[in-house]
Amino acid sequence: xxxxxxxxxxxxxxxxxxxxxxxxxxxxxxxxxxxxxxxxxxxxxxxxxxxxxxxxxxxxxxxxxxxxxxxxxxxxxxxxxxxxxxxxxxxxxxxxxxxxxxxxxxxxxxxxxxxxxxxxxxxxxxxxxxxxxxxxxxxxxxxxxxxxxxxxxxxxxxxxxxxxxxxxxxxxxxxxxxxxxxxxxxxxxxxxxxxxxxxxxxxxxxxxxxxxxxxxxxxxxxxxxxxxxxxxxxxxxxxxxxxxxxxxxxxxxxxxxxxxxxxxxxxxxxxxxxxxxxxxxxx
Amino acid sequence: xxxxxxxxxxxxxxxxxxxxxxxxxxxxxxxxxxxxxxxxxxxxxxxxxxxxxxxxxxxxxxxxxxxxxxxxxxxxxxxxxxxxxxxxxxxxxxxxxxxxxxxxxxxxxxxxxxxxxxxxxxxxxxxxxxxxxxxxxxxxxxxxxxxxxxxxxxxxxxxxxxxxxxxxxxxxxxxxxxxxxxxxxxxxxxxxxxxxxxxxxxxxxxxxxxxxxxxxxxxxxxxxxxxxxxxxxxxxxxxxxxxxxxxxxxxxxxxxxxxxxxxxxxxxxx
Amino acid sequence: xxxxxxxxxxxxxxxxxxxxxxxxxxxxxxxxxxxxxxxxxxxxxxxxxxxxxxxxxxxxxxxxxxxxxxxxxxxxxxxxxxxxxxxxxxxxxxxxxxxxxxxxxxxxxxxxxxxxxxxxxxxxxxxxxxxxxxxxxxxxxxxxxxxxxxxxxxxxxxxxxxxxxxxxxxxxxxxxxxxxxxxxxxxxxxxxxxxxxxxxxxxxxxxxxxxxxxxxxxxxxxxxxxxxxxxxxxxxxxxxxxxxxxxxxx
Numbered sequence: 001x002x003x004x005x006x007x008x009x010x011x012x013x014x015x016x017x018x019x020x021x022x023x024x025x026x027x028x029x030x031x032x033x034x035x036x037x038x039x040x041x042x043x044x045x046x047x048x049x050x051x052x053x054x055x056x057x058x059x060x061x062x063x064x065x066x067x068x069x070x071x072x073x074x075x076x077x078x079x080x081x082x083x084x085x086x087x088x089x090x091x092x093x094x095x096x097x098x099x100x101x102x103x104x105x106x107x108x109x110x111x112x113x114x115x116x117x118x119x120x121x122x123x124x125x126x127x128x129x130x131x132x133x134x135x136x137x138x139x140x141x142x143x144x145x146x147x148x149x150x151x152x153x154x155x156x157x158x159x160x161x162x163x164x165x166x167x168x169x170x171x172x173x174x175x176x177x178x179x180x181x182x183x184x185x186x187x188x189x190x191x192x193x194x195x196x197x198x199x200x201x202x203x204x205x206x207x208x209x210x211x212x213x214x215x216x217x218x219x220x221x222x223x224x225x226x227x228x229x230x231x232x233x234x235x236x237x238x239x240x241x242x243x244x245x246x247x248x249x250x251x252x253x254x255x256x257x258x259x260x261x262x263x264x265x266x267x268x269x270x271x272x273x274x275x276x277x278x279x280x281x282x283x
Numbered sequence: 284x285x286x287x288x289x290x291x292x293x294x295x296x297x298x299x300x301x302x303x304x305x306x307x308x309x310x311x312x313x314x315x316x317x318x319x320x321x322x323x324x325x326x327x328x329x330x331x332x333x334x335x336x337x338x339x340x341x342x343x344x345x346x347x348x349x350x351x352x353x354x355x356x357x358x359x360x361x362x363x364x365x366x367x368x369x370x371x372x373x374x375x376x377x378x379x380x381x382x383x384x385x386x387x388x389x390x391x392x393x394x395x396x397x398x399x400x401x402x403x404x405x406x407x408x409x410x411x412x413x414x415x416x417x418x419x420x421x422x423x424x425x426x427x428x429x430x431x432x433x434x435x436x437x438x439x440x441x442x443x444x445x446x447x448x449x450x451x452x453x454x455x456x457x458x459x460x461x462x463x464x465x466x467x468x469x470x471x472x473x474x475x476x477x478x479x480x481x482x483x484x485x486x487x488x489x490x491x492x493x494x495x496x497x498x499x500x501x502x503x504x505x506x507x508x509x510x511x512x513x514x515x516x517x518x519x520x521x522x523x524x525x526x527x528x529x530x531x532x533x534x535x536x537x538x539x540x541x542x543x544x545x546x547x548x549x550x551x552x553x
Numbered sequence: 554x555x556x557x558x559x560x561x562x563x564x565x566x567x568x569x570x571x572x573x574x575x576x577x578x579x580x581x582x583x584x585x586x587x588x589x590x591x592x593x594x595x596x597x598x599x600x601x602x603x604x605x606x607x608x609x610x611x612x613x614x615x616x617x618x619x620x621x622x623x624x625x626x627x628x629x630x631x632x633x634x635x636x637x638x639x640x641x642x643x644x645x646x647x648x649x650x651x652x653x654x655x656x657x658x659x660x661x662x663x664x665x666x667x668x669x670x671x672x673x674x675x676x677x678x679x680x681x682x683x684x685x686x687x688x689x690x691x692x693x694x695x696x697x698x699x700x701x702x703x704x705x706x707x708x709x710x711x712x713x714x715x716x717x718x719x720x721x722x723x724x725x726x727x728x729x730x731x732x733x734x735x736x737x738x739x740x741x742x743x744x745x746x747x748x749x750x751x752x753x754x755x756x757x758x759x760x761x762x763x764x765x766x767x768x769x770x771x772x773x774x775x776x777x778x779x780x781x782x783x784x785x786x787x788x789x790x791x792x793x794x795x796x797x798x799x800x801x802x803x
Contacts, residue, residue: 294664295624295664297625297662297664417624417625417628418623418624419623419624419625419628447622447623447624448622451621451622451623451665454666455666499619500618500619503614503616503620504619506577506582506614507614507619507620507677508622508632509582509607510611510612511607511632511633511636511680511681512604512607512608512633512637512684513632513636514604514636518638519635519636519638520635520637520638520639520640520644521631521635521641521644522627522628522631522634522635522641522644522645522648523641524641
């Protein structure tokens with residue numbers, strides 16, 4: 001079970017003077033239960049790629065398969081694929097429309113033809129994962145706080161229990177606490193076997209969580225692999241618009257100054273290495 | 284970069300050209316004159332050749348290719364086709380031929396071609412004005428043209444400012460709509476099946492968030508404008524005050540003469 | 554709280570702690586229900602002074618998209634000075650200056666919708682600067698930008714601050730806090746701390762205020778307690794490394 005992206009290109013305004021290549025020849029896969037982070041600068045094509053994973057956009061060239069099913073316009077299995085691949089856009093709370101949270105959360109189950117009783121059970125489960133009280137169901141989503149609205153919006157997407165969850169900058173605009181809360185929710189989903197595809201421009205944020213990193217640059221796949229490997233490659237070949245974690249930069253500068261600090265992307269180990277090296281230099 | 288998808292709506296294309304540098308009032312008045320005469324010259328088909336020549340001339344003077352200008356009718360193409368069909372099907376007169384039970388008449392054919400061309404040129408002349416005039420210039424021009432009516436309490440400045448903002452937000456709101464539609468599709472929405480009522484109902488989850496966002500944006504924008512000392516048209520100056528030059532006068536005069544000759548020839552000569 | 558001319562103050566706090574409300578008091582977009590707010594000696598409650606206040610205190614807001622009025626870059630920057638009723642020459646001068654400072658000069662004739670998020674936010678800053686204010690307030694202005702956009706914006710601010718501009722940034726990003734001289738912390742609408750940046754870092758107050766402390770910071774504080782570093786704060790990894798290396802060489 002996996003999402004397969006094979007040699008995908010996407011061109012806006014094909015055959016017009018405004019032709020813009022958004023993606024070119026990108027291949028990668030998301031295995032079930034895996035956490036993949038897609039990282040790139042603004043305009044790197046990461047959002048375009050995200051929309052291809054559940055058939056909101058279709059590649060100009062190349063193919064996308066979800067659990068073996070090829071995605072193409074008006075495919076009969078499109079709806080079932082959209083249920084399998086949940087997608088949260090940036091600022092998902094902007095899509096809220098219903099008068100009550102219950103109605104909002106019922107929207108997707110209804111669209112996918114899930115019986116009401118089953119849907120209610122799933123709604124309660126989703127609320128629990130997001131640490132929302134059941135009394136919230138009768139409230140109007142627009143009168144909730146910003147953080148709660150975000151939670152409700154995400155909960156209304158995962159309520160149909162997708163096997164893949166694609167999130168475009170899910171932490172944008174959240175404070176530190178909110179961000180941490182969201183990461184623990186995503187970990188909980190991963191624990192249940194849901195694959196997470198997180199799109200972000202902040203590499204530091206996802207390093208500790210993701211299993212694999214895909215770095216996009218100007219619509220091309222620059223690097224793909226486990227965070228350790230990718231970061232090591234990034235040290236030699238920096239990617240456009242990406243900023244490495246401070247501590248790593250610090251270590252790099254120390255190395256350039258002649259200190260022998262072994263590099264690693266794990267913050268705690270790196271700190272230890274730096275401390276050891278600095279101490280040994282002093283003694 | 285989805286904003287590029289909507290460029291064909293008659294949106295300002297910034298370049299340096301003769302037409303771009305003209306006073307917006309000259310361009311607005313020319314457009315009005317052209318559109319009016321397209322409607323007045325309705326006896327025969329040949330004035331359309333004249334309008335076409337005018338179009339080519341403006342295209343050359345504005346450095347916009349004819350292709351780009353023509354592309355700007357795309358969003359309203361359906362409207363034009365619809366109008367043509369209505370005229371074609373529902374006119375009575377001498378029957379030319381018959382497809383099943385639909386009879387095509389000579390009068391209908393003539394009327395539909397004329398109507399289609401008329402609509403086409405109306406949109407083209409309006410679009411070319413928008414494509415060569417920045418929204419601020421456009422609204423400055425309208426404000427200036429409306430200012431004589433201020434004494435009759437016509438809110439010229441407010442009207443112009445509204446237009447500036449509306450034009451500025453068109454691409455933003457189109458992007459926004461696109462995003463919300465996709466977000467609801469991802470939640471399993473079915474937006475293009477069923478009867479009209481069902482479809483309308485299906486669009487509520489798109490319309491409500493859109494309205495919420497529009498109001499949010501309006502509110503934010505009002506605060507941002509206030510923070511930059513905006514307080515209506517009073518005491519406001521302009522970076523580029525409108526200046527009527529000889530070339531503006533000559534341009535408008537040429538257009539007016541062309542329009543007049545088109546109408547006169549159509550009505551009385553041919 | 555007082556903000557003196559030439560200071561850089563960051564205002565931090567959780568979502569909903571009242572940061573933005575506070576920011577809007579600084580140029581009379583909001584008026585205090587109780588208490589008073591003086592801006593350059595002008596009481597914000599006196600509505601006849603709002604014009605004067607807003608001329609001197611400019612704001613940049615969170616969403617760049619929602620504060621751009623015009624469709625062309627230079628016309629956008631001109632909007633503020635036009636509201637002040639300045640002469641055409643003066644406006645052009647200010648527009649060119651503001652676009653230069655923000656690094657947008659090459660985009661003067663470009664449509665505003667074609668800019669990236671980071672460029673749009675610098676445009677909003679240019680629009681604010683064209684008012685020639687004494688103080689600039691940024692209300693979470695970097696929260697929607699990517700790292701590069703954030704860095705570019707902060708670099709412009711640094712330049713302005715070095716030139717004597719008073720800066721107030723509402724933020725929860727540690728890199729931005731580290732650039733300021735003073736930190737104000739809000740919690741549930743109350744000012745829970747206001748003091749020099751050095752004091753905040755000294756007692757690892759950042760964590761207390763719900764802000765993730767960068768690892769590099771813990772490390773340097775550690776070096777400091779062992780007497781290996783000066784008391785100075787170096788927000789950038791590069792400066793920090795240089796300082797450490799220098800110390801080691803000695």
